[in-house]
Amino acid sequence: MRRNAKWLSAARIGLYAFLVISAAFFLLPLYVMLVTSLKGMPEIREGNMLSLPHAPTVAAWVKAWSSACTGLSCNGIQVGFLNSLKILFPSVTMSIAVGAVTGYALSLWRPRGAAWLFGILMAVAFVPYQVFLFPLVRMFSYVGLNSSLPGIIVVHTIFGLPTMTLIFRNYFAGIPLELIKAARVDGAGFWRIFGAIMLPMAVPIIVVAIILQVTGIWNDFIFGLVFAGRENFPMTVQLNNIVNSTQGEREYNVDMAATILTALVPLGVYFISGRWFVRGIAAGAVKG
Amino acid sequence: MTGVSVSSLTKAYGALRVLHDIDLDVQPGEFTVLLGPSGCGKSTLLSAIAGLDEIDGGTITIAGEDVTEREPSQRGIAMVFQSYALYPTMTVRGNMSFGLRVKRLSAAEIASRVAWAADLLQLTALLERKPGQLSGGQRQRVAIGRALVQRARLFLFDEPLSNLDAKLRTEMRVEIKKLHKELGMTIVYVTHDQIEAMTLATRIAVMRGGKIEQYAAPDELYERPATLFVAGFVGAPAMNFLPGIVRAGHVEIDSLSLPLDRVAVAGPVADGTKVILGVRPEHIGLADDGAPGVVVEAATDFLEPMGADTLGWFSVGRHRISARLAPQRARSVSGLVRLALDLRHASLFDADSECRY
Amino acid sequence: MAIGSRLAAQTALIPAMLIALVVYCGSTGWTIWISMTSSRMLPNNNFVGLRQYEILFANERWQVSVQNLALFGVLFITLALALGFFLAVLIDQRVRAEDLLRSVFLYPFSMSFIVTGLAWRWLLDPTLGIAKIAHDIGFEGVQFDWLVRQDRVIYTLLAAAIWHAAGLVMAIMLSGLRGIDQEIWKATRIDGIPAWRTYIFVVIPMLKGSFATATILMATSVVRLYDLSVAMTNGGPGIASEVPAKFVMDNLFERQNIGLATAAATSMLITVVAVVAPLLYAQNRAAARVAR
């Protein structure tokens, strides 16, 4: 323990003061969104954005959920919510499945072409998506995937591949080689070893992958915008459309309620997963 | 019953040649130990026998069949690894039955084999536990059990005891020896521990730098080491080496002159040959107590009590040699003493080729 | 090795190899090719050399985008690293409520750029946001109207981005700090080295890996910066907060100028390759040496 000398306690007061002010800065936007969403429009126009609502009302939340307008349709953000769910589950499953198998094959089996494949995957992790978008749109149109649910799912699988492969490869590379040898002496082959030995051992990294992909795919905007099609716009795209829809007066309370609703899933993942969240992001960042 | 025969085996990792033209013949029911310092290629040789690593040349025959191109699981082998390599997510039962399930044996057959092995290794109470809940010694037994249920023709062990503490190691050594005696399987066993090798093996292959230096029974290896390396590697405390030159039927070591006719050598050694005389510490005694052998004058340097006996260190000319002494007698040893070197048990090596005469 | 297993391993890689070849390599090649044609609404094969690039670099909107990204990138990475590291050091002083503070600093990172952008756009609203509060309590002189000022708007993006990412830096740094051997602290205390010196001369060099990880993460998000600009300002006022990724998107999907858009995308790619390739090469060399 550090000694509690007098000059130190002064330093500690400064330390706590800075931490508290920082915390306030980080909480401010969330607080403002929340109080705004609970106010009526007159109060927002006249009052102070920081003040608590005089008469809290969930009217804005109800409207945001079920009847806010994007362009011509007025069905609220719930449409986007459902779309995001429809995109989320298959995309997370597919991207993790492909990434896990690829990472496993790369780490433990040294197949032909492993080196260049891994090199390309790592390079792509840095490349701006804009480079791929137009050709991909054309290819998808050609095979009839454009503006469809399967299309956006495939896109999430494609662009989740580098990170998913990387974290699974790194995880599997840490597994002792003798385990594979033992399984081979036992007569197990590639898929058997994967299913019976590797996957059960990979539960922690699968959790990390799920956290990473759920937040990543839920928060995606650009792929949803380009590949999902109007019918399947995810929540983020829907939110942006609601906020920027030009009909009538801007309703800040509805906008903020819709914004919070959109943030709810990743926030939930974050608060439930705790320190795993950081582990996941860091795992995805350590290349090579 | 199954023999193994390895011939002209070579293996390289890139430019690094790890195995040089290895020949090894293991008789059915034999307990062969591959002994050598770390990095000499023991595990590589064992992996080649198992079929886990591709080899660059040579053939491997198990039970008279050429298995060089076969899968590990098609060779009729079972293997125990240094890290045990237990599947961490499976129970003890799951670990032991996995290979049998892969081979699609009937559930009844699997259950009976697991029960048999568990009983033999006192693992019955632990069958539903996961490896993480076991002690080191228990894990070791599970690894052996996983091999036993295979009813394999040939057992391969790669340093199976090196992760255990000294006491457990001794216990497991005894158990493995007992298993071999009861079940009579053929075993190839890798270790760098010469005591393990001496106590377990029917024959030991001493390896060095990817070559087999000598392949012989433990007694033979100890008493008639074929090379300087084997002589130095086997036996603790180590053999004493005295470099000298052969002149007129004597080995001249500085001012000493020891008669060559006492040393058991295969043929005549030409005059002027540089040689190294090897004498084990237990073949050196105090001449005044009636120890047999050629007598030399020596100065006492220091004494190392080792429990059952005391190792005395002496200077003979420019050389230092050790002798195994009785502890009570050693206490009174000091100053100048007369040592008796029993040359009947000594070994003579060529200084250049390091081979035994 | 098993013929069957080797075949299976090779088969298992087919999806990844297809994606790598067709999507990653194929699309990149196609994009580069289009950027050297006169394509506008539809792609054509009318080769025009570097014509599109000449147009691109003469384009004011592109120039502004590039300048914005450079300024934003440098400031964002530096400030987020500094703030994140500082917060981590403070939290590492055995403070109370550590878990609560960590959660508070990190939660913004879990949210999307769209949400982040909309939240800050409302916060900085020139009529009803912070500006109004400042106005109401009598700060007439201070103008909180950066969101609508051409010369300041990029700093509002910066504030939002730092709010979004500083907690992540904090978390990475904190786990780095926790990984430092406690004996180092004992040794420096015995030597009588003040804590701040220890941090600067001992700890920061030891956290090289953490700094690299954080920098890579942020640099990647800088190049991809798009959603934040869309949500907060939609490039405005005027073209003051345009960024390269948005330039490409607008020209691809709204202005129907595919040739120009792909030229811009290719320029982004070349920049990234120029920066990343030497790093990856060095890292691969190091990895190869370890593997040997």
Ligand SMILES: Nc1ncnc2c1ncn2[C@@H]1O[C@H](COP(=O)(O)OP(=O)(O)O)[C@@H](O)[C@H]1O
């Ligand atoms: N996968 C490998 N790649 C390159 N060199 C290896 C590999 N495995 C072993 N070696 C080298 O081969 C030599 C023999 O290794 P090994 O058979 O494991 O030795 P031992 O089991 O006798 O300690 C060592 O020098 C080791 O460095």
Ligand SMILES: [Mg+2]
């Ligand atoms: Mg070994």
